[in-house]
Amino acid sequence: DGGITQSPKYLFRKEGQNVTLSCEQNLNHDAMYWYRQDPGQGLRLIYYSQIVNDFQKGDIAEGYSVSREKKESFPLTVTSAQKNPTAFYLCASSIFQKNQPQHFGDGTRLSIL
Amino acid sequence: DAKTTQPPSMDCAEGRAANLPCNHSTISGNEYVYWYRQIHSQGPQYIIHGLKNNETNEMASLIITEDRKSSTLILPHATLRDTAVYYCIVRVASNTGKLIFGQGTTLQVKP
Numbered sequence: 173d174g175g176i177t178q179s180p181k182y183l184f185r186k187e188g189q190n191v192t193l194s195c196e197q198n199l200n201h202d203a204m205y206w207y208r209q210d211p212g213q214g215l216r217l218i219y220y221s222q223i224v225n226d227f228q229k230g231d232i233a234e235g236y237s238v239s240r241e242k243k244e245s246f247p248l249t250v251t252s253a254q255k256n257p258t259a260f261y262l263c264a265s266s267i268f269q270k271n272q273p274q275h276f277g278d279g280t281r282l283s284i285l
Numbered sequence: 286d287a288k289t290t291q292p293p294s295m296d297c298a299e300g301r302a303a304n305l306p307c308n309h310s311t312i313s314g315n316e317y318v319y320w321y322r323q324i325h326s327q328g329p330q331y332i333i334h335g336l337k338n339n340e341t342n343e344m345a346s347l348i349i350t351e352d353r354k355s356s357t358l359i360l361p362h363a364t365l366r367d368t369a370v371y372y373c374i375v376r377v378a379s380n381t382g383k384l385i386f387g388q389g390t391t392l393q394v395k396p
Contacts, residue, residue, distance in 0.1 A: 262328050274331070279328045
């Protein structure tokens with residue numbers, strides 16, 4: 173089955189530690205996105221990538237980094253510079269045609285120890 | 286992107302049609318209407334989208350008024366598994382990709 177796989181489902185980070193969240197898709201989608209969701213709130217865009225080896229900052233990129241070395245993969249690193257990393261992180265992908273919908277993975281919940 | 290307004294909550298009896306309204310009175314001509322839903326602790330699920338014509342797929346129907354200032358998502362035979370938060374989003378097709386999720390409508394399907 174085609175889809176978007178995020179791992180791990182739950183992740184715990186110690187203070188001062190970097191962690192990497194995985195996002196893989198087998199939908200042959202060109203564009204991939206990372207969002208953050210806080211309790212009771214909407215999604216906020218962290219980074220997005222429309223093609224391999226290129227990515228753009230979203231609204232809240234500070235404290236995060238990404239790479240896009242393969243079409244299928246778009247990992248997100250939460251660095252120690254992100255002072256409030258506890259949140260639900262969602263990865264999405266879409267065909268790079270302007271009205272096409274984004275499809276989401278099931279998310280990774282990050283907590284600070 | 287245009288702002289949307291949805292009722293905070295709705296109830297629906299199992300087996301009946303659920304009609305979820307969305308107001309987008311400031312929508313412009315090149316903005317699409319998208320519907321997603323999110324079940325607790327899961328990622329949003331795409332349901333349907335449209336520009337100006339009514340649309341139907343295996344999950345739902347989308348009815349957009351002629352002036353495009355409002356729309357209705359119809360789940361024809363609601364089940365308990367349709368209990369979720371439903372989001373109506375308006376987005377310009379040329380937008381770089383950001384989806385703006387508002388507060389949505391919490392639909393509770395009751396037996």
